[in-house]
Amino acid sequence: MTPKDAALHLGISQRMLRHYESAGLMAVGRTLNGYRQYSPSDLRRAARIRDFIATGFSTREIYAMRACLSDDGSGPCEGGIAKMTEKLESIDRLMAELQERRAAVLDRLQLLETQLDSESPRSEPQPA
Structure with missing residues (x-):
């Protein structure tokens, strides 16, 4: 081919x-x-x-x-299962790290939104 x-x-x-x-x-x-x-x-x-x-x-x-x-x-190749197991463990570690980073970003985002809400000027009622 x-x-x-x-x-x-x-x-x-x-x-x-x-x-x-x-x-x-x-x-x-x-x-x-x-x-x-x-x-x-x-x-x-x-x-x-x-x-x-x-x-x-x-x-x-x-x-x-x-x-x-x-x-x-x-049958299975020599070392194939061990290498795939290592890769899976590596992926699991990366996923855990990404979940931690995601949680940290969400926490910071919530803090910034809370600060922004508390600092925004309150509008005074306008006379009619």
Whole structure:
């Protein structure tokens, strides 16, 4: 499959496919004239990479668990569960930090609104 067709099939750009290759996540076959040619196995591997990225993994993290990308073997890849557990813990920490920041912003906003309400001049009744 051509890079253009592979990118369309995967819903990503051709540039992203080249990035996967330059990051060492894929080794794509070439035609006699040097053009990239994606096999069904390459497409499955690229789809796994795309899915890992969509769930928050960096290409560096994916590289560390590149055994999880291959079609070889029928069971879980070595270290894959541990890496995914680490990522989940990291996401949970980030969520907790964001919740704390959100609560702090809400507190400050409420304080500012209260101060603004108490400082606003009261309108005096106008004579009729």
